[in-house]
Amino acid sequence: MTLTELRYIVAVSQKNHFGKAAQSCFVSQPTLSIAIKKLEEELGVRLFERSSKNEIRITEIGQQIINQAYVVLQQAQILGEIAQQGKDPLSGQFRLGVIYTIGPYLLPNLIPKLTENAPDLKLIIEENFTANLFQSLKQGALDAIIISYPFEEPGIETEPLYEEPFIVALPKNHDWKDRDAIPTEDLASQDLMLLGSGHCFRDQVVEACPNCMSGNSELTRTFEGSSLETIRHMVAAGTGITVLPRTSIVNSQQNEAMIDIKPFKSPSPSRTVAIAWRKHYPRKEAIVTIRETIQTCPLSGVDIIH
């Protein structure tokens, strides 16, 4: 049984005439006759009562089968329509993972712009640690993730988005309030507060600032299960200082009032934010659109990587 054969019997049932039915299917009459004969043999049932007069009569069972053929063809057509609708890579769900230290600052910028650039894309966001996002990406639970370099995995491709410098956040009236730029070495002398070890940002800060964890107990200055926002509040309260990625700084009243921001002395430590996807992911176009949309976001103080 083939869909073509079903189309043929439907055509004959509509035209009541083999020749005309063949025409309407754009095939010759023998083609149609043979196809129908083949189907009749396969089903073991006579579908049409042929008489050499100008009428074809549909057998009782033939009518039932033709009715069912309509159903099959209609469902097949629906399949085609589903494909047609889903053809656009910028439609359907797109599951995007973002690490905790980027999500809160990037997404408020990204989402409205993406809604504009790809209105049919239904974005589903997950914030998590790099390791968890990678697992989900590998398993296909996510379509792409936004993480920070270094990130290299077999079967995964990445593309850098922007280079984001780190900055130092001080409480108002801190000793360093009049300094222009902070050398990384100086952090070793301060109460430096950091995220828990699942956050790649923590590791990057530790790596960038020699000896920053010496002196005080590591535990007292590491805040598991916390966020940059929580640590920022603690800076404002005078509990200590911290290092933040540049995009986490938004010019709000609160920031101005309670916290001082200082850049690192050049060369400033920084991280490269990138987007990653499975090598064979078919909707590459969606990735490109998201990447380009991110790169038009007004993220102050970062260097877009083209």
Next chain:
Amino acid sequence: MTLTELRYIVAVSQKNHFGKAAQSCFVSQPTLSIAIKKLEEELGVRLFERSSKNEIRITEIGQQIINQAYVVLQQAQILGEIAQQGKDPLSGQFRLGVIYTIGPYLLPNLIPKLTENAPDLKLIIEENFTANLFQSLKQGALDAIIISYPFEEPGIETEPLYEEPFIVALPKNHDWKDRDAIPTEDLASQDLMLLGSGHCFRDQVVEACPNCMSGNSELTRTFEGSSLETIRHMVAAGTGITVLPRTSIVNSQQNEAMIDIKPFKSPSPSRTVAIAWRKHYPRKEAIVTIRETIQTCPLSGVDIIH
């Protein structure tokens, strides 16, 4: 799009592996790969995300299409099942037409026997005049009709069932009550009651009995819209005599009490009852079964024609 291709994508979605899916479809791996590639190109949509490792991932749109493919295949299977059921010519509806002067006597015998011989045959009965039955048969509204010869029409085949003699029905205590057999000529002297002219039986009686309609007004002895039963009641009431087909005589109390039955003098007039169907009617087997079933009915006094 072909049903085979849909089977292939369903198989891949189940096995998550091209090679194993190919095996389960009893084709080689290249066959399946090419077929899926072709379908993907036709639909303009990537259905599977291939990675050379042991994992096939179904795309979002691919999943939708595979779900719909299930529906299509299921409906196609139902089509096959319909055919399978309909394969048996002795199942399904069978629309049988019977003339008025046969139906009431044949059907009570036929129906229980046919239920036994072809339990899946759903018999639909229509009683009517020959002319109307023929129209319905020609148009396909009936599958077969039981009529009386002469009956010859292009495109229609017939087969005789039995030869049925005519008999004379007299009121009790009629002048002829002691005669053995009636010559057809004698009817001319009697009050002969007949059916209306739509009934072929009427014409046959008129033809068989010379001058039977002479003498009295034709109208007063013709009962339009009547039935043999009505006329029989009038015979019982002493209104006149009539000619009946042999099968209309059942040995009931009432018959015995009120009516005398006399055969015609040899050679007795008679009619040949036959079954007729369209030449190309596909369920010939059903016709044969019905014919054979009729010929086993206990119709007293008729000659079965084999």
Next chain:
DNA sequence: TGTAAGTCATAGATTTTATTGATTGTTGAT
């Protein structure tokens, strides 16, 4: 009754499509 027109079935040739085994290219693992 014979002829013409119309119908679907059949036959043989041809083109198209499907299928296969062998091979290649990729990728991740050892």
Next chain:
DNA sequence: ATCAACAATCAATAAAATCTATGACTTACA
């Protein structure tokens, strides 16, 4: 670097679908 697993590709072949031409049959009509 080598290996193993896997899907894609290739070239050859098998199968099918399709076409034109023809045949068989029926009806309509002279």
